[in-house]
Amino acid sequence: MEPQIKGNAPAGVAQKYTLSDRLGSQAQRYGILIALVVLCIVLSIVSDNFLSSRNIINVLRQTSINGILAIGMTFVILTRGIDLSVGSVVALAGVVSASFATTSASGFIPGAPYMPLIPLVIGVLTGVAMGALSGIAVARYAVPAFVATLGMLSAARGLTLIYAGGRPIPALTDGYRWMGTGDIIGIPIPIILFALVFIVSHFVLTRTRFGRHIYAVGGNPHAAKVSGLSVNRIRFCVYLISGALAGIAGMVLAARTGSALPQAGVAYELDAIAAVVIGGTSLAGGVGRVSGTVIGALLIGVMNNGLDLLGVESYYQQVIKGGLIVAAVMLDRSRRTES
Amino acid sequence: MGQLLLEATGFQKAFNGVPALKDGRFSLKAGSVHALCGGNGAGKSTFLKILMGIHLRDAGVLKRNGKEVVFDDPSVALANGISIIEQELSPVPSMSVAENIYLGREPTGFLGCIDFKAMNAQAQELLDGFNFGIRADTLMMDLTVAQTQLVEIAKALSYNAEVIIMDEPTSALGEAEADQLFAAIETLKSHQKGVIYVSHRLSEIFTICDSYTVLRDGSFVEAGTLEDIDKDRLINLIVGRPLVEEFIKENRAQDHDVLRVTDLRADRNVRDVNFTLRKGEILALYGLMGSGRSEIFDRLFGLSDETAGNIMIEGKPIKIDDPKAAIAAGLAYVTEDRKGSGLVLSGDVRENLCLATVDKMSPSGMMNSRAEAAAASGMIDKLKIKTASDRLGVSNLSGGNQQKVVLGKWFLTDPTILLLDEPTRGVDVGAKREIYRVMSDFASKGGSIIMISSETDEVLGMADRVIVMRDGRVAGEVDRAEMSAEKLLHLAA
Numbered sequence: 001m002e003p004q005i006k007g008n009a010p011a012g013v014a015q016k017y018t019l020s021d022r023l024g025s026q027a028q029r030y031g032i033l034i035a036l037v038v039l040c041i042v043l044s045i046v047s048d049n050f051l052s053s054r055n056i057i058n059v060l061r062q063t064s065i066n067g068i069l070a071i072g073m074t075f076v077i078l079t080r081g082i083d084l085s086v087g088s089v090v091a092l093a094g095v096v097s098a099s100f101a102t103t104s105a106s107g108f109i110p111g112a113p114y115m116p117l118i119p120l121v122i123g124v125l126t127g128v129a130m131g132a133l134s135g136i137a138v139a140r141y142a143v144p145a146f147v148a149t150l151g152m153l154s155a156a157r158g159l160t161l162i163y164a165g166g167r168p169i170p171a172l173t174d175g176y177r178w179m180g181t182g183d184i185i186g187i188p189i190p191i192i193l194f195a196l197v198f199i200v201s202h203f204v205l206t207r208t209r210f211g212r213h214i215y216a217v218g219g220n221p222h223a224a225k226v227s228g229l230s231v232n233r234i235r236f237c238v239y240l241i242s243g244a245l246a247g248i249a250g251m252v253l254a255a256r257t258g259s260a261l262p263q264a265g266v267a268y269e270l271d272a273i274a275a276v277v278i279g280g281t282s283l284a285g286g287v288g289r290v291s292g293t294v295i296g297a298l299l300i301g302v303m304n305n306g307l308d309l310l311g312v313e314s315y316y317q318q319v320i321k322g323g324l325i326v327a328a329v330m331l332d333r334s335r336r337t338e339s
Numbered sequence: 340m341g342q343l344l345l346e347a348t349g350f351q352k353a354f355n356g357v358p359a360l361k362d363g364r365f366s367l368k369a370g371s372v373h374a375l376c377g378g379n380g381a382g383k384s385t386f387l388k389i390l391m392g393i394h395l396r397d398a399g400v401l402k403r404n405g406k407e408v409v410f411d412d413p414s415v416a417l418a419n420g421i422s423i424i425e426q427e428l429s430p431v432p433s434m435s436v437a438e439n440i441y442l443g444r445e446p447t448g449f450l451g452c453i454d455f456k457a458m459n460a461q462a463q464e465l466l467d468g469f470n471f472g473i474r475a476d477t478l479m480m481d482l483t484v485a486q487t488q489l490v491e492i493a494k495a496l497s498y499n500a501e502v503i504i505m506d507e508p509t510s511a512l513g514e515a516e517a518d519q520l521f522a523a524i525e526t527l528k529s530h531q532k533g534v535i536y537v538s539h540r541l542s543e544i545f546t547i548c549d550s551y552t553v554l555r556d557g558s559f560v561e562a563g564t565l566e567d568i569d570k571d572r573l574i575n576l577i578v579g580r581p582l583v584e585e586f587i588k589e590n591r592a593q594d595h596d597v598l599r600v601t602d603l604r605a606d607r608n609v610r611d612v613n614f615t616l617r618k619g620e621i622l623a624l625y626g627l628m629g630s631g632r633s634e635i636f637d638r639l640f641g642l643s644d645e646t647a648g649n650i651m652i653e654g655k656p657i658k659i660d661d662p663k664a665a666i667a668a669g670l671a672y673v674t675e676d677r678k679g680s681g682l683v684l685s686g687d688v689r690e691n692l693c694l695a696t697v698d699k700m701s702p703s704g705m706m707n708s709r710a711e712a713a714a715a716s717g718m719i720d721k722l723k724i725k726t727a728s729d730r731l732g733v734s735n736l737s738g739g740n741q742q743k744v745v746l747g748k749w750f751l752t753d754p755t756i757l758l759l760d761e762p763t764r765g766v767d768v769g770a771k772r773e774i775y776r777v778m779s780d781f782a783s784k785g786g787s788i789i790m791i792s793s794e795t796d797e798v799l800g801m802a803d804r805v806i807v808m809r810d811g812r813v814a815g816e817v818d819r820a821e822m823s824a825e826k827l828l829h830l831a832a
């Protein structure tokens with residue numbers, strides 16, 4: 001399939017990208033940050049606990065898994081793609097790596113538990129492998145990203161259940177659990193990982209050639225191709241990145257829980273997409289930032305935490321989160337609608 | 340002249356079984372500017388895209404410096420010293436000018452970081468070298484169509500390729516900018532590069548090209564040097580029959596004002612615009628690029644934020660603040676940017692033709708597909724739109740035929756006042772004449788036309804009266820009897 005440039009201006013209406021559109025997106029970028037700050041101020045007034053360092057660390061830790069997934073999702077969405085499979089890949093990477101780190105007698109990997117580095121590498125590779133399959137389908141065989149990763153969502157979940165025999169993998173080594181529960185000078189490891197992923201991703205997207213190429217492929221695939229870029233290789237790579245980060249997130253989750261659950265990560269892709277969208281990245285591709293995504297993820301995290309502190313039932317929390325996503329998109333005036 | 344840079348023989352290409360190119364032949368020598376001529380849909384762009392590796396050919400042999408080659412991707416063609424300015428502009432709107440120019444070969448420094456400073460400086464130097472007056476750090480989305488075209492030109496030249504393909508590079512440019520391009524082409528020539536040049540403005544071809552190849556209906560017709568041929572004969576080769584005269588003008592302006600504009604303001608600082616338009620008249624707005632012509636159209640059609648000034652239609656003051664009001668008042672607007680605002684690219688020919696008349700054709704809210712099909716096929720015949728069927732995706736049509744679809748869409752609305760911004764942009768000589776005929780008929784039947792054209796010949800050939808714009812103001816008005824190219828240029832500059 002030839003990459004096509006799409007545009008759908010209404011009849012006779014000059015479609016111009018004006019300055020005000022861009023100011024709009026700037027306003028939204030800061031708008032989300034302002035919303036986050038306001039929310040924090042309100043919560044610190046209504047709840048004494050909110051500003052305690054314990055609670056703040058708690059929020060950050062809870063946000064870190066979604067944040068890592070959302071950063072991977074940002075790479076994909078920037079190229080006009082989507083990765084619906086991350087929730088399932090979280091679970092798969094969790095059980096596969098955990099099977100190398102369990103001390104349980106029911107373990108099926110001979111020689112387990114291994115030193116933490118081995119399960120770690122295996123977890124990342126599991127994610128990369130799943131991302132590679134999605135990436136091949138999208139880039140090589142032109143399967144729409146939505147379909148390819150929807151397939152992976154189902155397949156990876158099935159593989160997880162088969163691999164783990166439908167049961168949790170318990171009794172993980174302390175070394176492995178350190179990824180979820182340890183800390184360095186008081187900062188929990190998940191938060192450090194989240195920060196590292198953010199810094200590296202931000203650097204890659206804003207400073208490197210590969211990053212610029214991701215924006216170009218999303219902004220105008222035809223122009224990218226004619227400029228000599230290997231559009232398909234770039235498309236493939238973003239699914240690898242998303243898969244790798246899902247692998248990391250899966251291990252952090254298993255390490256924190258203390259055992260790898262095959263049902264872990266259900267619907268995590270929705271929160272990740274929500275964070276990306278709230279953070280101002282356009283689903284039409286080519287426009288967005290990981291810093292926005294991080295703020296989006298924090299906003300979701302703070303909101304969940306605040307609603308918990310206030311004792312709002314989780315059912316209501318879902319409704320509020322849904323409203324927030326739609327409101328954020330309504331704000332995004334720079335969005336170019338995709339036909 | 341120098342050695343053979345490129346030689347193509349027996350090129351064939353079909354899309355879904357419909358042949359677009361049956362026998363493409365071409366050879367390019369170093370130090371020459373070679374015109375590839377042919378009507379709309381003759382297969383020129385298809386041929387060039389094959390050269391560039393954007394399309395794969397079905398058959399044929401391509402030799403580069405005497406060696407047989409296959410370009411299966413643009414990156415391979417680039418590596419072989421070939422670059423292209425595509426007919427359809429293709430910027431990455433959210434990126435800066437510099438990033439667009441150096442896409443795929445960004446200068447990098449420490450840790451593979453892009454050296455943005457060096458990139459901007461390099462791009463600025465390049466642009467200034469051509470006198471394009473564009474800042475390298477502007478975002479592409481903030482440029483006009485003409486500026487976007489200039490950036491694409493700068494980009495193609497910056498590859499320092501041996502062969503530069505230019506597919507209608509001037510269709511979005513005014514004459515002043517085109518002259519800058521021609522100067523650049525002269526330099527390329529003196530550096531022994533080869534240029535493949537496509538344009539429907541034949542005067543350009545006779546100015547800057549030295550040899551020609553004509554394609555018709557996908558097949559090679561003739562090649563030679565331009566010294567040995569005159570304009571009439573070239574037209575004859577392109578169209579396949581002699582054309583008696585270029586313009587058709589049978590309308591006469593009547594003594595009845597249809598539109599009166601007073602103290603109008605528009606975007607980009609256009610002020611104090613006063614003019615009238617008579618029944619049956621073809622009025623031209625003439626001026627250099629950026630003189631405010633299109634802005635006036637935008638304002639008349641309710642596409643501008645500016646609302647100062649009075650518009651009277653048939654003696655009645657009328658407020659136009661959105662296109663709906665404009666259409667209701669009998670206006671129709673063919674914009675200059677057909678990809679951006681003229682066509683729904685994901686739609687087919689029939690849908691696009693009927694787009695502005697959807698309401699009329701569906702009184703009950705249900706689409707009447709028979710009426711739609713009839714209207715569409717009527718327009719396809721009237722304007723001689725070359726398409727395999729009215730259900731073909733409009734993005735598959737050749738550039739000139741897309742332009743005709745936009746025109747047809749607006750003719751179907753049965754307007755009384757037609758605003759035409761570069762109506763024959765990218766249209767071949769034969770089809771231009773069809774468009775002139777439609778314009779003349781429309782005005783003869785009592786319709787009125789305001790047109791913008793960067794081709795002075797077209798203005799002289801078609802207009803009853805010309806309003807010349809300069810820096811957002813009306814600089815003068817010239818009647819048909821007193822019109823001359825010198826006079827228009829003098830007022831505009």
Ligand SMILES: Nc1ncnc2c1ncn2[C@@H]1O[C@H](COP(=O)(O)OP(=O)(O)OP(=O)(O)O)[C@@H](O)[C@H]1O
Binds near residue numbers: 382740
């Ligand atoms: N992707 C495509 N799918 C189907 N048909 C196509 C496609 N591209 C081109 N065609 C058809 O091939 C023929 C040649 O088109 P091409 O664009 O090469 O013409 P052209 O000579 O460049 O015309 P113009 O002067 O109008 O630009 C046309 O009839 C066009 O409809």
Ligand SMILES: [Mg+2]
Binds near residue numbers: 384385506
């Ligand atoms: Mg063409």
